[in-house]
Amino acid sequence: MVVVAVILILLVLIGFLGVFVIKSLAAPKKLDGINKLIKQQKFTQAQKAAKSLIAKDPRDYHAHYYLGKAYLADRKNELALMEFKTVANNALFDAQLPEAEFRKQLSQLYLKFNQLDEALKEFLLLTKLEPTNAENFYQCAKIYEQQSNAETALGFYQKAIKFNKKHVKAWAGMGMILFRAKQFNEAKKAIDYALRLSPETYSTFYYLGKIQKENKDYPAAVKSFEKACRDPEFKQRALLERGSCYMMAGATDNAQLEFEKAVKAGKDEKSQESLYARYFLASCYEKNRKIDKAIEQWQIIAKINRNFRDVSAKLSEYKDLQSNDSLKEFLTSSNAEFVEICKKASLAGFSMAAQTAEETKWGCQIIATEVKKDDWMNVRKQLFLLNFYRVTDPIEDAEVRRTLDLAKSKNCAKAYACTSSEFTSSAMRFAENRPIELVSREKLEAILAKAGI
Template sequence: MLYAALIGILIAIIITIAVFVVKTFSSPQKVDSLGKLIREGKIQQAQRTAKSVLAKEPRNYVAHYWLGVAYMADNKPELAYIEFKTVDENAIFNGDIPEVEFRKQIGALHQKYNQTEDALRQYLLLTKLDPSNAEHDYNVGKLYESQGKAPMAMGFYQKALTVDKRMGKAHTAMGYLLFRSKQYNEAKKEIETAIKFSPENYSNYYYLGKIFKECKELPAAVKAFEKAQRDPSYRQKALIEKGSCLMIANQVDQAQADFEHAVQLSKNDSSNESLYARYFLAACYEKNRLIDKALEQWNIIFKKNRQFRDVSAKLSQYKDLQTNDGVKEFLTASRADFIELCKKITREGLKLECQKIEPTRYGCAVLATEAKSDSWMNVRQQLTLVEYHRETEPIEEAVVRKTVDMIKAQGHAKGIICSTSQFSAAAVKFAENRPLVLVPKEQFEKVLAKIGL
């Protein structure tokens, strides 16, 4: 009996030792297999194996790391982030975990979840662990730039270029910082270098166009923005910038086409790009006397953002179009119809005879005489200069002064300025005691009513 009991105890001890040995050596074998399983695409099996190890050894940080890698491969970055943070806080990097690759992965996840300081810490470590990789210096520069630390960012971009002088995106980043600090010549050199090394990166042309625009080199800017449109993510912005250059060059019709295209590309009607596209499109419509279309764009903008630039003021300026058909017709008539309308106003509203009429930038100018009668047949008629202004902004003194000078130079008897807007106080004062009659908005509406408008 005693012998049998001793045999039983011995067997139990041997089994216990065997279980311990199996457990001791099986966990490392399981952990060692995790990388191989992931490389073979056996992601779910790798996750199950890692979880099995961690159920027995919660502090096995190598298993935590490979579980995080498996989660990344399974498109579950939020779970990977939890595992990687556990590794970062606890693991000792002795070769079992590939430190450089790990810090690249967790750094990217810190950025993804807007943990800028944590990301910066990882990338700064990488610049020391892997100094021959310019990508780490570039990432540090981008993070400093996002924090508004331009000098620090510039330093790391320059460091990246000492490691890899052909790194196009570092040249781009430096060019953008130089552009923001108004160092346009230096910025241009960096962007052109970026284009040389990364010709497929068409976004560089967008920044090159911005530089040309600031330097008033409009033809070069237009060409650059045309190339920038090849990048879908920059297409709308490039169209807006190109259109604004064409507006500056007074090529309103071409600008209008670009802004219409930019509006069509809009994926978010509340975005700044979309609002600016509509705002500039409305400006083109206004210049082309397509006021109804301009109002449509201003109303869309106003619904999205009531504080956007001067849209509220524009809607207020043109509010009479909603209630006064005469003002609406005067402001929106085509050029040919407008000329005929001005002839009618001159003849029926002002009781003058048109002798000559020509379009102008502000509307049209008429040379007229008093209406003829039998008693005046042998009397030489004196000319009156009548200007019709299709404006919404107040007419300033400089405009009035120019008209008075023209009346004197041409020897006209007097002048009349009719406008759908008001006259500034300085303009009104200047016209006093001079051969010029100012007809502001309210009085002009009465003239329009007199002829049935």
């Protein structure tokens, strides 16, 4: 009986062992089957197969890994990241789950979601797993640079170059850091060497353009950024830089075109690049007095990030436009129409009849005489200077001083400065007890309404 019992126990143990062996042999085949489905782009089937394995064993981290791979191939990045995080926190790596390959995929997912700290952890692990792979050191350098840790970034760029002396992007990145550190000769050498290594690596032209822009060589910078646009990763940033070059050169119309392209080139509406593209585009619209279009861009930005730069202040500043047609006309009319509006405002608000009226870059300048009931008398009339500013920035004391000096040079008895914005406190102090009257936005609105604008 004892012998029979022992034999039965052995048979049971052999049975369990057999089941375990069969499962162990079957598991890789099932995983290979999922991998095959992914390669055949049958992503839904691959996901179902992986989920079936997980349903049987939630701790099957190989299945979690392949489910993540299926999601990744199917562009379901959020779901892929969830599965990969589960694997990272629990799995033991082996031939079916190679650690280096896995961490490369996970690091790229973290980058997609702008989780730089997590991405950096993965790349640092990769430098240990693959200590001579220059790309891992380069990726660490990029993240450190984004985090404003230039010294550490420079060290990692140098390590990338140590393991691959022809790593073009590492040379370019190092050149940009050296430039910011004001090591101009070394920076130029690094960028030039990167271009010699590969003139077709268009991202290098982005860094060259940044250096040229800092040196205020805007024509050369615009050409370099144009070449950088050929790299999809740098296209939006390069368009932003081209636009800013045009803005600095005073070519607002050209800047507007570049920022419009930058908005269209954006793949993520919430990215900093996309928000800045809209912000600078709104600035161009504002300068060109296309206020409705500027407001539209500010509103889009505010929906994503209400605290982005001065967007809330801009929307508050122009909130009256929707209900105040006279102010809207003042701000958005053509130059010729604007001059006529200013003439009417001079007459209605100050009883001044324009003798001359000319357009200026900031608005309109009028030399006028006072309209009186006794105009029939043959008396020499006094002259008055009226400046109308349709600008967004507060008027500084320097401009008030210039206006007063101009009034004196033209023998004007008094000057008026009227603005759609406000005056700085120093400007108001300067105007006290001087023959100049400051008319800010609120009072100007009343004058425009009185003039029937």
